[in-house]
Amino acid sequence: MIYSTLKNIKCIVLDVDGVLTNGNILVTEDGQQLRTFNVKDGYAIQYAVKQGLLIFVITGANSLGVKKRLEMLGVSEIHLGIKDKLTLLINLLSKYKVNKEHVVFIGDDMPDYQCMEYVGTAIAPADAIDDIKKLCQYISTRSGGEGVVREVLEKMLKLQGKWHSDFFLQSI
Amino acid sequence: MIYSTLKNIKCIVLDVDGVLTNGNILVTEDGQQLRTFNVKDGYAIQYAVKQGLLIFVITGANSLGVKKRLEMLGVSEIHLGIKDKLTLLINLLSKYKVNKEHVVFIGDDMPDYQCMEYVGTAIAPADAIDDIKKLCQYISTRSGGEGVVREVLEKMLKLQGKWHSDFFLQSI
Amino acid sequence: MIYSTLKNIKCIVLDVDGVLTNGNILVTEDGQQLRTFNVKDGYAIQYAVKQGLLIFVITGANSLGVKKRLEMLGVSEIHLGIKDKLTLLINLLSKYKVNKEHVVFIGDDMPDYQCMEYVGTAIAPADAIDDIKKLCQYISTRSGGEGVVREVLEKMLKLQGKWHSDFFLQSI
Amino acid sequence: MIYSTLKNIKCIVLDVDGVLTNGNILVTEDGQQLRTFNVKDGYAIQYAVKQGLLIFVITGANSLGVKKRLEMLGVSEIHLGIKDKLTLLINLLSKYKVNKEHVVFIGDDMPDYQCMEYVGTAIAPADAIDDIKKLCQYISTRSGGEGVVREVLEKMLKLQGKWHSDFFLQSI
Numbered sequence: 001m002i003y004s005t006l007k008n009i010k011c012i013v014l015d016v017d018g019v020l021t022n023g024n025i026l027v028t029e030d031g032q033q034l035r036t037f038n039v040k041d042g043y044a045i046q047y048a049v050k051q052g053l054l055i056f057v058i059t060g061a062n063s064l065g066v067k068k069r070l071e072m073l074g075v076s077e078i079h080l081g082i083k084d085k086l087t088l089l090i091n092l093l094s095k096y097k098v099n100k101e102h103v104v105f106i107g108d109d110m111p112d113y114q115c116m117e118y119v120g121t122a123i124a125p126a127d128a129i130d131d132i133k134k135l136c137q138y139i140s141t142r143s144g145g146e147g148v149v150r151e152v153l154e155k156m157l158k159l160q161g162k163w164h165s166d167f168f169l170q171s172i
Numbered sequence: 173m174i175y176s177t178l179k180n181i182k183c184i185v186l187d188v189d190g191v192l193t194n195g196n197i198l199v200t201e202d203g204q205q206l207r208t209f210n211v212k213d214g215y216a217i218q219y220a221v222k223q224g225l226l227i228f229v230i231t232g233a234n235s236l237g238v239k240k241r242l243e244m245l246g247v248s249e250i251h252l253g254i255k256d257k258l259t260l261l262i263n264l265l266s267k268y269k270v271n272k273e274h275v276v277f278i279g280d281d282m283p284d285y286q287c288m289e290y291v292g293t294a295i296a297p298a299d300a301i302d303d304i305k306k307l308c309q310y311i312s313t314r315s316g317g318e319g320v321v322r323e324v325l326e327k328m329l330k331l332q333g334k335w336h337s338d339f340f341l342q343s344i
Numbered sequence: 345m346i347y348s349t350l351k352n353i354k355c356i357v358l359d360v361d362g363v364l365t366n367g368n369i370l371v372t373e374d375g376q377q378l379r380t381f382n383v384k385d386g387y388a389i390q391y392a393v394k395q396g397l398l399i400f401v402i403t404g405a406n407s408l409g410v411k412k413r414l415e416m417l418g419v420s421e422i423h424l425g426i427k428d429k430l431t432l433l434i435n436l437l438s439k440y441k442v443n444k445e446h447v448v449f450i451g452d453d454m455p456d457y458q459c460m461e462y463v464g465t466a467i468a469p470a471d472a473i474d475d476i477k478k479l480c481q482y483i484s485t486r487s488g489g490e491g492v493v494r495e496v497l498e499k500m501l502k503l504q505g506k507w508h509s510d511f512f513l514q515s516i
Numbered sequence: 517m518i519y520s521t522l523k524n525i526k527c528i529v530l531d532v533d534g535v536l537t538n539g540n541i542l543v544t545e546d547g548q549q550l551r552t553f554n555v556k557d558g559y560a561i562q563y564a565v566k567q568g569l570l571i572f573v574i575t576g577a578n579s580l581g582v583k584k585r586l587e588m589l590g591v592s593e594i595h596l597g598i599k600d601k602l603t604l605l606i607n608l609l610s611k612y613k614v615n616k617e618h619v620v621f622i623g624d625d626m627p628d629y630q631c632m633e634y635v636g637t638a639i640a641p642a643d644a645i646d647d648i649k650k651l652c653q654y655i656s657t658r659s660g661g662e663g664v665v666r667e668v669l670e671k672m673l674k675l676q677g678k679w680h681s682d683f684f685l686q687s688i
Contacts, residue, residue: 017211024208024317026198026542027237036540039533040645043625065543109215110336129212129326145540154645164626164647189383196380196489198370199409281387282508301384301498361555368552368661370542371581453559454680473556473670475680 005121005137006156010102012048013089013115014149016059016066018108019125022145033063038145042073044153049074051162053153056092058085060111086114106152108132108144123152177293177309178328182274184220185261185287186321188231188238190280191297194317205235210317214245216325221246223334225325228264230257232283258286278324280304280316295324349465349481350500354446356392357433357459358493360403360410362452363469366489377407382489386417388497393418395506397497400436402429404455430458450496452476452488467496521637521653522672526618528564529605529631530665532575532582534624535641538661549579554661558589560669565590567678569669572608574601576627602630622668624648624660639668 017023020041026034049055055075059066062081070078082088093100101120105112108128113135116122122136127143140148157163189195192213198206221227227247231238234253242250254260265272273292277284280300285307288294294308299315312320329335361367364385370378393399399419403410406425414422426432437444445464449456452472457479460466466480471487484492501507533539536557542550565571571591575582578597586594598604609616617636621628624644629651632638638652643659656664673679 021211023211025211025214025241026206026208027241028206029204029235029237031237031240032545033241034542034544036542039537039539039541040625042541043627063545065545065547068547069541069543069549109212111215113336129322150645164629193383195383197383197386197413198378198380199413200378201376201407201409203409203412205413281384283387285508301494365555367555369555369558369585370550370552371585372550373548373579373581375581375584377585453556455559457680473666 003159006104006152007159008102009053009104009121009156011054011056011093011096011098011104012149012153012156013056013058013103013105013119015105015107015109015112016057016061018128018144019106020057020145020149022143023108023127024145032065033061035061035063035066036145037069038147038150040147041145041149042069044150044157045070045075046073047163048153048157049076051157051160053157053162054096054098056089058082058088058115060085083111085111086118089115089118104152104156106149123148175331178276178324179331180274181225181276181293181328183226183228183265183268183270183276184321184325184328185228185230185275185277185291187277187279187281187284188229188233190300190316191278192229192317192321194315195280195299196317204237205233207233207235207238208317209241210319210322212319213317213321214241216322216329217242217247218245219335220325220329221248223329223332225329225334226268226270228261230254230260230287232257255283257283258290261287261290276324276328278321295320347503350448350496351503352446353397353448353465353500355398355400355437355440355442355448356493356497356500357400357402357447357449357463359449359451359453359456360401360405362472362488363450364401364489364493366487367452367471368489376409377405379405379407379410380489381413382491382494384491385489385493386413388494388501389414389419390417391507392497392501393420395501395504397501397506398440398442400433402426402432402459404429427455429455430462433459433462448496448500450493467492519675522620522668523675524618525569525620525637525672527570527572527609527612527614527620528665528669528672529572529574529619529621529635531621531623531625531628532573532577534644534660535622536573536661536665538659539624539643540661548581549577551577551579551582552661553585554663554666556663557661557665558585560666560673561586561591562589563679564669564673565592567673567676569673569678570612570614572605574598574604574631576601599627601627602634605631605634620668620672622665639664 021035056077058079103119104121105115105119106123107116116135123138124132124136125144125148142148193207228249230251275291276293277287277291278295288307295310296305296308297316297320314320365379400421402423447463448465449459449463450467460479467482468476468480469488469492486492537551572593574595619635620637621631621635622639623632632651639654640648640652641660641664658664
């Protein structure tokens with residue numbers, strides 16, 4: 001991992017399908033599309049929010065369940081059903097006065113392409129498509145839904161001295 | 173992959189269970205049979221439809237959820253509960269005036285056997301049954317539900333110069 | 345596989361959890377316990393029933409969804425919530441006048457122990473517990489829910505000349 | 517495995533997410549968070565309860581489905597929505613007059629940290645986080661939800677001569 005960069009990150013932007021999930025959708029007979037989330041990702045997200053890290057979620061998916069799960073974790077900027085992710089991202093960074101060099105974007109497929117070119121640090125799960133991986137500063141050893149977000153957030157918070165300083169001295 | 177062939181494909185015919193899904197069915201107490209779809213497959217299907225590729229789905233499954241998911245992706249020929257797939261396929265190719273040499277069929281089990289013998293290019297997931305694999309011009313490295321359809325469609329659209337020409341020059 | 349034995353099998357007895365499923369149960373908030381079945385297993389079961397093979401399901405599970413799925417596949421002897429599997433099995437074999445030497449039992453855990461000692465041929469998935477595997481004449485390379493039943497039924501029907509003789513000459 | 521220790525264990529304390537489950541949560545549109553349990557774990561839990569082993573479940577999760585599943589298995593001490601696990605654990609051990617040296621805690625993530633430092637034997641699934649694994653006397657070869665609890669309970673009951681003494685002589 002790119003230690004020096006992660007130390008200065010202020011904002012993490014996450015895609016949902018293939019990043020927070022394994023990219024699978026369970027379809028019910030009445031047309032609901034249900035997703036599966038990872039508890040270790042969830043633990044790190046709620047912890048990072050409490051430590052003051054900015055976490056944005058920008059996804060093409062449009063699901064009330066996704067919204068409820070992310071709200072429960074304390075994410076305040078949850079943007080569903082987004083087609084032009086880059087325009088939204090630029091507006092959000094302007095609103096929160098964050099320089100794009102201090103932003104990580106974790107994505108896995110073409111709708112994330114432009115955002116991942118734009119931000120300072122692009123990270124992809126191991127099973128992202130090849131054209132996305134080529135853009136990345138770091139590719140996780142984990143696939144989507146298997147703790148990619150946990151890995152990045154835990155490493156980042158440890159580097160910033162914010163990971164459970166109550167329990168143990170930071171080991172990096 | 174068989175590059176020269178894929179360049180001339182006009183129509184892709186897909187089975188559902190074991191191709192668009194991993195072959196698992198979640199059974200609810202009231203008898204619903206729920207399936208899991210892959211978002212990367214879905215992205216490629218809706219993109220291919222927009223590029224004018226013909227996509228037919230022919231399945232023995234009879235599920236409203238499957239229908240809704242495929243409609244959402246823009247697939248217009250969705251045929252559920254089909255026992256004699258070959259007769260239907262011949263009728264569809266006649267209706268759309270497509271030569272069977274310009275057709276790919278992706279299937280994994282005995283109900284797909286006759287169609288896969290019939291079309292120009294038969295493709296199977298890595299976990300298809302052996303008797304189906306023997307018929308194939310190409311066997312994917314991916315199992316059903318793990319992006320077989322994405323792999324084929326992305327490769328085909330790149331060969332035909334139709335994959336995100338807005339984002340980058342085609343690399344094959 | 346034990347070819348000579350499988351050629352003379354008249355009856356297959358199946359456990360559900362860990363054999364027809366991967367042993368996972370999805371629990372809903374209102375206490376439903378949902379299971380996942382394999383379509384390739386299902387195809388072989390309905391086909392075997394049509395060829396006149398006896399298929400019994402004996403399980404400790406008590407789920408209406410399991411019953412509906414198996415009925416749809418044409419299984420007539422479906423016994424749910426069974427604690428003493430051996431007594432039931434002996435009664436069923438007596439009712440259908442089947443010699444225990446012509447019976448396969450596929451099981452994976454302690455509740456199957458006595459039945460698997462009793463019948464002529466005991467088969468286990470790759471992820472059965474060790475004490476069950478020690479009883480077996482054959483251990484599948486597949487885990488529960490990943491096509492164990494399909495593997496056994498297809499092999500058996502091919503050996504008996506009953507597998508899709510319409511499509512191709514039998515290859516064993 | 518640490519044979520001499522397991523022989524004297526009187527009480528097993530279990531986390532839910534990542535231990536009894538694989539750490540995944542299926543989110544429905546109305547905000548339910550559904551978990552998947554392992555039948556082989558379940559078989560060992562109900563069997564261990566019948567043999568008089570104390571089984572406590574202490575989890576941050578707050579789900580009626582989890583409660584119902586564990587009640588069905590005969591677990592009497594089920595504590596959901598717990599933030600301070602250690603205080604509760606100390607109270608429970610005091611109530612049941614169990615020395616912490618005779619306790620196993622199986623956990624996988626930071627909320628289990630203090631309890632796992634406290635008890636005599638800490639065990640983690642193969643996919644627990646590194647900081648938890650460092651605390652452990654034993655790390656399972658299995659990941660959460662794939663039979664970690666079954667492995668520990670079966671080994672312990674065999675060492676204590678309580679595993680199916682009706683069926684076979686104990687092999688260790």
